[in-house]
Amino acid sequence: MDVDIFANLWLGLQTAGSFINLFYCLVGVVLGTSIGVLPGLGPVATIAMLLPITFGLPPVSSLIMLAGIFYGAQYGGSTTAILINLPGESSSIVTALDGHEMAKQGRAGKALATAALASFFAGTVTTVLIALFSPPLAEVALKFGPAEYFSLMVLGLVASVVLAHGSLLHALGMIVFGLLLGVVGTDVNSGVARYSFDLPELIDGINFVVVAMGVFGLGEIISNLENESERSLLVKKVTGLMLNKEDFKAIAAPVLRGSLLGSILGILPGGGAMLSSFAAYALEKKVSKNAANFGKGAIEGVAAPEAANNAGAQASFIPMLTLGIPSNPVMALMIGAMIIQGIQPGPSVMVEQPALFWGLVASMWIGNLMLVILNLPLIGLWVKMVSVPYHLLFPAILVFCVIGVFSLANTSFDIYFMAIFGLAGYLFRKLECEPAPMLLGFILGPMMEEFLRRALLLSKGSPMVFITRPISATMLVLAALVMVTVLLPALRKKREEVFVEDD
Amino acid sequence: MSSLIKSPKDFWTGVVYFGFGAIAFWIARDYSFGTASRMGAGYFPTVLSGLLMVFGLLALLRGVTRNGKPFGVFAWKQALLIFASTVAFGLLLLRAGLIIALIVLILGSASASSKFRFEWKALLMALGLIVFCVLVFIKGLGLPMPLLGSWFGD
Incomplete structure (x- = not known):
């Protein structure tokens, strides 16, 4: 067993360490950081914007590059949060609490170095965890039939709703709406073109990049334009990156706790970076000796959530790679990218394409190493990019979105559709309907229909199959439990408290 | 009208969900429904749009019974x-x-x-x-x- 893991990781390092893949990993990390650092752009928008570039690459390189973009964007978001208190993504909100205070006190360098080192440590821990836990999980998943998969997807979708903020009812509706959007296009079984309105462009369905860029790219731009507030950059030049002995002592335990908490929460469907960073901050506030200083620039308050958010982000690759279930919108985009590359995500990827699987895992560690090596010296450049005012920035974002979408199929039709989804994305935000569950539903829709069809075909139409098969039943019970707990008044209050900082 | 709508966000979410659900349901009537063991092209979309209409109705109901936050500015x-x-x-x-x-x-x-x-x-x-x-x-x-x-x- 242990020998296997080393052999696997070795195969991965060989794949990821090839010149071409190192190059794409580097390009991904740099592009991801430089775009993620721009205020008002989170990882989902960044990845959606850069996705079209990767389509022409071989599958391994494209996934390695996308993963690089992801943690680059994640890291860039933390930089923005620390320097201008404008988190581009929900998982950096907690980092901004103490990180921005540190920047105000002239300790921006230390905050940024802490974030980088904490992320790197967490990334290393999680890479090992992925290598350890993915094979057994995939082993179990290989025994899954269509009924199990269907129930697993139900559980994943329900769990994603619980962690979205706002009304449960609104989020459930968004899932169903996303599933319905996924139905658009030709039905694989009967050949009927559904909801295509006789438009030839809709016969193959709606491209998920169009939806993601519209809702997360254009929709965000409109939201940001709604209240254009002046954000001043505190620090023109960042110095004092070095941490001293006391700093290391202070952050060691928080980083370790954050990494562990983040990797556990990241594996859960619906978990990931945001929940992890919130939970790690809350935990640290309880156990730290320095708790009184939290919110006033405590270095522990940067270290723990940064470690947790990176660990959570990376651990969310585990359910994606082994089960083919996305636990957050970023993973949904990764799955979409895999499908475009002709890879059916799921447990068979590890068996059929070991080089791809282990190459991706190994590249995560390499990418995290690159981030540390690159970002500390490049910090001056990031500071410059952070200070680009938004009103000069968003037209450029828009230009890259339209050209990217056009390049998908070389048709203006996709641009019109993206514009419509942009408008819809803004309206949904105004209605307090989170768009993330919709994207998950949209990606999972076609797979869910197929599994449902097969499960019911095998059971001769009896829906009891979902309850009589033990694994499937367990997942449905879990999904029901998750729903009930959210509806319990006590927990509901707690949940609102947790997400209140989100606004 | 505004005295009827107590929570505008819930109410209009309900309108959107119910509207989309109804349209999708209407269109899906043209696709063969099939049976549970042999799902037709219309089976999944019909079930989904029905579900969306139910969520829409629930949101509508909440919009007229429970007090909620106003919309704020629209850009x-x-x-x-x-x-x-x-x-x-x-x-x-x-x-x-x-x-x-x-x-x-x-x-x-x-x-x-x-x-x-x-x-x-x-x-x-x-x-x-x-x-x-x-x-x-x-x-x-x-x-x-x-x-x-x-x-x-x-």
């Missing part, structure tokens, strides 16, 4: 400018060509910002962006976008 102008300039880019790209389409997109969308001033700095930025796009996307990546479109007789 209509910004939303429409972004939408219109994006669509304009799509319309102009093949007809007028990339350069003109980009000018319309950049200046049109930039005017959605309250901080936008029509001055040399903005024009310089737009010019730089256009040069960048031409060099990277057309010369570098070879995307099939004309510099000057069909209106110019190419």
Whole structure:
């Protein structure tokens, strides 16, 4: 067993360490950081914007590059949060609490170095965890039939709703709406073109990049334009990156706790970076000796959530790679990218394409190493990019979105559709309907229909199959439990408290 | 009317969900439903749109019974400018060509910002962006976008 893991990781390092893949990993990390650092752009928008570039690459390189973009964007978001208190993504909100205070006190360098080192440590821990836990999980998943998969997807979708903020009812509706959007296009079984309105462009369905860029790219731009507030950059030049002995002592335990908490929460469907960073901050506030200083620039308050958010982000690759279930919108985009590359995500990827699987895992560690090596010296450049005012920035974002979408199929039709989804994305935000569950539903829709069809075909139409098969039943019970707990008044209050900082 | 709607966000969410659900349900009647063991093309969409209508009704109900937050401001102008300039880019790209389409997109969308001033700095930025796009996307990546479109007789 242990020998296997080393052999696997070795195969991965060989794949990821090839010149071409190192190059794409580097390009991904740099592009991801430089775009993620721009205020008002989170990882989902960044990845959606850069996705079209990767389509022409071989599958391994494209996934390695996308993963690089992801943690680059994640890291860039933390930089923005620390320097201008404008988190581009929900998982950096907690980092901004103490990180921005540190920047105000002239300790921006230390905050940024802490974030980088904490992320790197967490990334290393999680890479090992992925290598350890993915094979057994995939082993179990290989025994899954269509009924199990269907129930697993139900559980994943329900769990994603619980962690979205706002009304449960609104989020459930968004899932169903996303599933319905996924139905658009030709039905694989009967050949009927559904909801295509006789438009030839809709016969193959709606491209998920169009939806993601519209809702997360254009929709965000409109939201940001709604209240254009002046954000001043505190620090023109960042110095004092070095941490001293006391700093290391202070952050060691928080980083370790954050990494562990983040990797556990990241594996859960619906978990990931945001929940992890919130939970790690809350935990640290309880156990730290320095708790009184939290919110006033405590270095522990940067270290723990940064470690947790990176660990959570990376651990969310585990359910994606082994089960083919996305636990957050970023993973949904990764799955979409895999499908475009002709890879059916799921447990068979590890068996059929070991080089791809282990190459991706190994590249995560390499990418995290690159981030540390690159970002500390490049910090001056990031500071410059952070200070680009938004009103000069968003037209450029828009230009890259339209050209990217056009390049998908070389048709203006996709641009019109993206514009419509942009408008819809803004309206949904105004209605307090989170768009993330919709994207998950949209990606999972076609797979869910197929599994449902097969499960019911095998059971001769009896829906009891979902309850009589033990694994499937367990997942449905879990999904029901998750729903009930959210509806319990006590927990509901707690949940609102947790997400209140989100606004 | 406003006395009836107590929580506008819930109410209008309900309207949107129910409306979409109803339309999707109506269209799905044309697809064969099949049976549970042999699902037709209409089975899954019919079930989903039914579910969406139920969620819509629940949200509507909540909108008229429970008090909720008001909407706040709508950025209509910004939303429409972004939408219109994006669509304009799509319309102009093949007809007028990339350069003109980009000018319309950049200046049109930039005017959605309250901080936008029509001055040399903005024009310089737009010019730089256009040069960048031409060099990277057309010369570098070879995307099939004309510099000057069909209106110019190419």
